[in-house]
Amino acid sequence: MDTELVLVGGMARGGVAEVVDLLLTEPGTAVLHHDLTEVTAGLVRRRLRVSGWGPDLTDGADRGRGRGYVRTDHTAVLELAHGCVSCTLREDVLPLIRALAGRPGLHRIVLHLDPVLEPEQVCWAVLHVLVDGSPVARDVTMGGVITVVDVASWLADAVSDEEVVDRGLAALPDDERTVAQLAVAQAEFADLLVYSGDLSNPAEAWRRARTDAVLARLSPLAPQIEPAELNPSDPLAALPATARRGIPESPHATLLRGQPSLRDDCGVQLSMFTARRPFHPERLHEVMDLLLDGVVRTKGRIWLATRPDAVLWLESAGGGLQVGYVDEWLAAQDDAAWAAAEPERRAAASLRWHPRYGDRVQELAVLTCGADPEEIDHGLRRALLTDAEVVAGEARWREYPDPFGWYHTDPCGEVAPTAPPIPPPGGNPIRGREDES
Known part of the structure; x- marks a missing residue:
């Protein structure tokens, strides 16, 4: 057994x-x-x-019992x-x-x-x-x-x-x-x-x-x-077939695993923010307080104009927020990377492929309990590049001031000039707080 x-x-x-x-x-x-x-x-x-x-x-010793x-x-x-x-x-x-x-x-x-x-x-x-x-x-x-x-x-x-x-x-x-x-x-x-x-x-x-x-x-x-x-003999017997059973997920997995409700219930609401243009790093940094007060959880993948090839993972809970480097978008890699990617990631990339941006996307799940989901959505959209900034092109984007570095801790401290080693799933490198910066 x-x-x-x-x-x-x-x-x-x-x-x-x-x-x-x-x-x-x-x-x-x-x-x-x-x-x-x-x-x-x-x-x-x-x-x-x-x-x-x-x-x-x-x-293993029989003590006469x-x-x-x-x-x-x-x-x-x-x-x-x-x-x-x-x-x-x-x-x-x-x-x-x-x-x-x-x-x-x-x-x-x-x-x-x-x-x-x-x-x-x-x-x-x-x-x-x-x-x-x-x-x-x-x-x-x-x-x-x-x-x-x-x-x-x-x-x-x-x-x-x-x-x-x-x-x-x-x-x-x-x-x-x-x-x-x-x-x-x-x-x-x-x-x-x-x-x-x-x-x-x-x-x-x-x-x-x-x-x-x-x-x-x-x-x-x-x-x-x-x-x-609780059944002491088999407490986990009734779990659904899709239960993770202790297996960490890829950072590219769906953010709505289990198909949770997106409806308001007792002032609690789960909402999705998606967009097909990059964030301006300074403007995103300015609105991140929206992801803290009255927010139970924010998690998802983002891309900044200053590093368009990098997949960054953003995660918050209560008064704590962390941003860390995961890897690169498939659009920035060769055919070998596409072949090596998880089937779920390849399928999602194919469905949303953009002629200019490839699989790059802003994708955040925000679970609120007291905060206004519409205010959060509007704040995040203000942090995206404007039409004029998009037209300016990637060479100009890379010149924008970037308070994040490759990973970021708040209150603002030192930032790493190069990407840190990719952490294990769920073990992102930033374990800090987003207070006043």
């Missing part, structure tokens, strides 16, 4: 613990948790719990040469997943994520980071991601400009994320959303309705359930 890997996370510590404990009631389950509270000091506290029938599954129900609980303090998340994953989490996957009688490994972690980055490591020459994904089946949401606080967190380090979570090196960036990333990548908190309080009905509306558009393929509805 293949060993299934399930990730459980979220900032709702009590709710996450409840879900993990429920999953642990299923024999043949191992729950692995790394507490990152002191990671910058080089210390990580690891807890491994295993439930099953028969001998102790953590070391016979074939009855067994529950083991092991803790350890890890000392790392470098206090960072990547070291913890590479040196302990991934090797331990591989070791557990080979244990007889163990059919499920649950990664209980620290509240400061985004599940997409952990899944990317499972799929791509080499351990003894191969990724750990070869030893497990990716079951999916469960994110636990506290309905009393999640929506406020999703539009917050508070920084993660001020929330009392683990202080990761150079972590400039906002609470909104973390809360939105955790929910957006979920295959299953589990609500926690006081779910029967009538006074919370409006907040619950708005949270439902936001999450139905942010993660439309993820069922929303309460803890009592």
Whole structure:
């Protein structure tokens, strides 16, 4: 039997613990948790719990328990040469997943994520980071991601400009994320959303309705359930066939995955901005505040007049915004790049091909909860090149002042003069804030 890997996370510590404990009631389950509270000091506290029938599954030794129900609980303090998340994953989490996957009688490994972690980055490591020459994904089946949401606080967190380090979570090196960036990333990548908190309080009905509306558009393929509805034996059995199950998407994938509603619901609305001419970089920078206040999420691909060959990924959540280089438009590359592109990207490029611009396009999905979608649309359109600027041509475009560089952090600081390495999906290089600049 293949060993299934399930990730459980979220900032709702009590709710996450409840879900993990429920999953642990299923024999043949191992729950692995790394507490990152002191990671910058080089210390990580690891807890491994295993439930099953028969001998102790953590070391294979029969300790005289016979074939009855067994529950083991092991803790350890890890000392790392470098206090960072990547070291913890590479040196302990991934090797331990591989070791557990080979244990007889163990059919499920649950990664209980620290509240400061985004599940997409952990899944990317499972799929791509080499351990003894191969990724750990070869030893497990990716079951999916469960994110636990506290309905009393999640929506406020999703539009917050508070920084993660001020929330009392683990202080990761150079972590400039906002609470909104973390809360939105955790929910957006979920295959299953589990609500926690006081779910029967009538006074919370409006907040619950708005949270439902936001999450139905942010993660439309993820069922929303309460803890009592969770099936400990197979919590992800009812997922649709199109569920990502922990597999990160290409930055060229559709922005409306799952066909979320574009209608207003409780003041929540998802809208699409598209255009077939480039942004003027200074004017775009001036209107980016429109993508922050009252906006839960903005994400998509843009192109600037100053670098017409580059695909840039723009992403915001609450008070945080990031812009990073992805790669180049197919129109700027040779036939080999076209042949190597994902079928979905080639199909989209063919459908929208322009005789002058090729597959270049502005394409942003904006999820608002309080902001005016029409004001955002008008602001972004004012940032596009005018007819006169379009006629001036690319040689003139490249002379425009460009506050972005190849990636950009706000408040405005230094910008890189050349393109950085392409990050893993979901791990764009900018983890900053867009305040006043």
